[in-house]
Amino acid sequence: MHMQRMPARSEKMEMITFSRIAVNERWAVLGAIKEAGDTVEAIIEATRDVLLTAMDGVAHVTTGAEKAAGKVVCGAVVAASDAGLNIGVSIRSAVKGVVKGASEAGAEVGKTAMAAVDGAVKAAAEIGVDTNQAIEYASTGALEAAEEIGGGAVEAVRGVLRTAANGGQ
Numbered sequence: 001m002h003m004q005r006m007p008a009r010s011e012k013m014e015m016i017t018f019s020r021i022a023v024n025e026r027w028a029v030l031g032a033i034k035e036a037g038d039t040v041e042a043i044i045e046a047t048r049d050v051l052l053t054a055m056d057g058v059a060h061v062t063t064g065a066e067k068a069a070g071k072v073v074c075g076a077v078v079a080a081s082d083a084g085l086n087i088g089v090s091i092r093s094a095v096k097g098v099v100k101g102a103s104e105a106g107a108e109v110g111k112t113a114m115a116a117v118d119g120a121v122k123a124a125a126e127i128g129v130d131t132n133q134a135i136e137y138a139s140t141g142a143l144e145a146a147e148e149i150g151g152g153a154v155e156a157v158r159g160v161l162r163t164a165a166n167g168g169q
Contacts, residue, residue, distance in 0.1 A: 039085055040093045047076050047097030052105055065107030069098045070119030073138070077123035087129050088137045091120045095141030099157070103149045110156030113142035114164060 051065065051072050073094045080090030095116040102112035117138040124134035139161050146153035 040089060043076055043080065043090055043093035044097035044100070047072050047094045048101035048104070050075075051098050051101035065102040065105060065112045066115040069102065069112045069115040070122065072098050073116045073119030074123040074126070077120060078127060081123075081127040081129075087124075087127070088133065091123070091134055091137040092141035092144070095120060095138045096145040099142050099145035100149065103145070103153065108156070109146060109149060109153045110160040113146070113157045114160045116142060117161070117164070 051068055073091070076094035076097075077087065077090055080094075081087060095113070098116045098119075099109060099113050103109050117135060120134045120138035121131045123129075124131045142157050142161065143154065146157040
């Protein structure tokens with residue numbers, strides 16, 4: 001009989017935090033949109049802030065950013081859909097905010113970008129939007145963020161997106 005290891009207290013806290021991210025992200029995006037006149041900037045800032053808040057206290061920054069990125073983007077896109085916003089712009093902005101936040105937290109930008117794109121695809125499927133278009137918008141947002149970050153971020157993001165497009169080869 002195989003005994004399953006019980007998660008440590010810190011791992012339990014991470015699981016609880018990550019399970020609440022999508023809900024918190026929806027409220028953060030809706031609140032930011034109501035307060036700000038610029039929807040794009042509101043989504044970028046809200047996703048960045050939620051990711052950084054989720055990362056606070058996470059022991060492994062890269063793993064934490066990857067786990068959180070998809071949930072943050074998914075929550076933001078669903079909230080934008082609920083608010084009747086342009087989904088393409090919302091996907092691009094949410095991914096851009098998450099990638100920028102991951103960079104600020106010291107996480108690996110390329111892997112976080114891929115997780116954010118996956119979150120956009122999940123959200124698109126949830127709200128009934130073409131997933132191929134979601135990938136396009138999300139990839140654009142990831143590359144825009146990487147260009148603003150500079151350094152090797154553009155190459156890292158392009159590399160993971162190219163690998164994903166080629167079926168992981």
